[in-house]
Amino acid sequence: MPKIVLLWTDIVIWLMVVAGMVVIWHARRSPNLRKNWAYVGQEPSAMAALIVMACFVAIGLLDSVHFRRLLPDAPTTTTQTSARIASYATKTESLLDVIMSRQIQMREKSYSLPLAYQGFLKESQEVNGKTERIFPRLEHGGRHLTDPQVQWQQDVISRAAKGVVAGALFAFLVTLLVAAALAQKQGQNIAKTWEAIATNQTTIPWRAMLITVFALCVIAGPILSLAGHYHVLGTDRTGNDILYQALKSVRTAFVIGSLTTIATLPFALVLGVAAGYFKGWVDDVIQYLYTTLSSIPSILLIAACVLMIQVFIDKNPQLFETGIERADLKLFFLCIILGVTGWASLCRLLRAETMKLRELDYVQAARAFGASPWRIMAKHIVPNVMHLVLITTVLSFSELVLYEAVLSYVGVGVDPSMNSFGGMINLARSEMGREPTVWWSFASAFVFMVTLVLSANLLADAVRDAFDPRARKFRKSFIKPQPVAA
């Protein structure tokens, strides 16, 4: 039995999953929330983005189950099992590592182009007794080819085509299943449901969602069918697979984006509501606090804090069993720092909103009945500012993912041993200046990051439109132009 390793960020991620379930359950019961979420559900771009995000979340979650393998040669001669000390591998792996173990094993010596069968740089090798400068064959990529110059193109095309067909078939199957399920639910025949989907007549934009599924399958299919024999996105300087790195970076991005917001919430919520409710000196103190904090340029403040954490970690190396635990704790602290330094804007918003709410009749009534301030805040004010919290949270997610790249560049980001988009871009900077250019690592980081951030943005926009009454009014007029002087 492998030893399960619970990293700090893992704990938080799984707690967030549980919290997410609770939120969904709560939203289903409240008619008001349900209406707002239904509004999100009717937005085609948001639902398409949701599907993409779901894929990223799945990758991130797979990468959040960590364990250390039991070493096979553990001493088993002792009869007393209680005294036996099981020894575990020093390397902590995640489920994603297990799934992609082939990509980890397929380590080359250095750079190689996407789908290449030979190295990117010439090497001196002995050919027929003479030393020549040639492109060396890769150790793993395209090794099954006996005569690559002839077979390579054919092999890649046929494998890719198989992947596309398999992906398309899978997507078609999903579509059929969705149509069947919808038909079952509405008691219609399947042909009619099919037509409704095709002409976009459904309340939930199934057509946009299924097109997204189709696109994803058609992209993922060839990648899956090629990944066993080639490096689909090439390899980096030390010969590691780029696809693997990119997928590993997804978790880092998610942790930064979500954990940070979780870290801001307690400060922003408690202080913001308290300042708005109590006014007077409490308000003055809290205002002073967040003015002070926000007047320090954020990147400098973060850099200062991260440098301090760095000193702390260097001073106490005994606290961490493996390198990955150390890297993880650094990431955890980075999120906490980002959270602690970033609560000012949300706090300001909540304070203003609370000031408005506290004068409303129902709050006055609660006060007249003798409810304690804490009870009023918890029962009457916090639930009514939650939409602001939600909007700020989803909007800041993509900003934080982008911010991570900058922080890594400045040198106060995640640990260099941890895969992240920032780290990939950082390396790519020198690679793009090489002659010939090593572009694939940069391009992969670009594609993955833009997909992630773009879908997060689209989703966030829909959530904002649904929950912010002001934005909703605005958007309606944009989508359906009112007939002038009708």
Next chain:
Amino acid sequence: MGAYLVRRVLYGVLVLLGVNLFTFFLFFTVNTPDDMARLNIGGKRVSQDQIQKWKAERGYDKPLYFNEKEQGSAKFTETIFWERSVSLFALKFGRADGEAGGDISHEIKTRMVASFLLALPTLILTVLVTVSFALLLTFFRNTVVDFWGVVLCVAMLSISALFYIIVGQFFFSKLMKLFPISGFSTGIDLLKFLVLPVILSMLARLGGDARLNRAMFLEEISRDYVRTARAKGLSEITVLFKHVLKNALIPIITNIGAYLPYVFMGSLVFESFFGIPGLGSYVIDAIGGQDFAIVRTMVFIGSVLYITSYILIDILYTVVDPRVRLA
């Protein structure tokens, strides 16, 4: 207005005091000067002598807040807190922590100019382009142009600034050889070094800012005074420029305000990518070399600039909107 300004400035000083206390606590109490010395000298085995020498050279061997060995006021002045925190208010920044250890004040003075030369054109260009793009989208509202314009904005704001820089340098400098990849110079030569960073920095902000401005304009355009203006028979262009733009200036100025400190502080990423010797690249170098004295000083300067620019913006509000009265 005078009384208001005095109050604001005093509050700013109070905030600055808080910033200073906070950074001092962070840099000297969370980790002791010994830890800093060990990190700065590097290596696992650092002798106590080396640490003592390092600290003495930089004046970190004094007590933190209160020096009992001294007499009179020197009890307070001969401390790290006085030398490294209080004296910042007198703009005495002392020496850097690094081995070369130049004078921070001198570095800041020379580098500020370079930052300013990059950031001011960037600010002007960004404001001009984002506002005009947003006005264009507003003019074509509810049409295909607007729709795809917004799509473009969302796509652009989903791309990290680093991508703009790397791709921009790759295409314009490496492939087309239009501009030098990086560097800095004086006189007319400077222009060719600045064109690319200014344009890329504008592009990196275009998506987000244009979308924000468009939202502001659209909110204004549904107001009654706009309908009145149209009813008077004014052309759409006049309505947009004379009425909508003027009334949407407040949020635009607020947006500029958030950017103003960086006009002097420089953009960290752009300066270091383009090799511009400004304050931004100074900070990056300091972080890379773990030079805490520079980071502390820059935190102080950054806060001063932030507070000043917010006071400036408050004054600007009264200029663009006579309804705003400072009291």
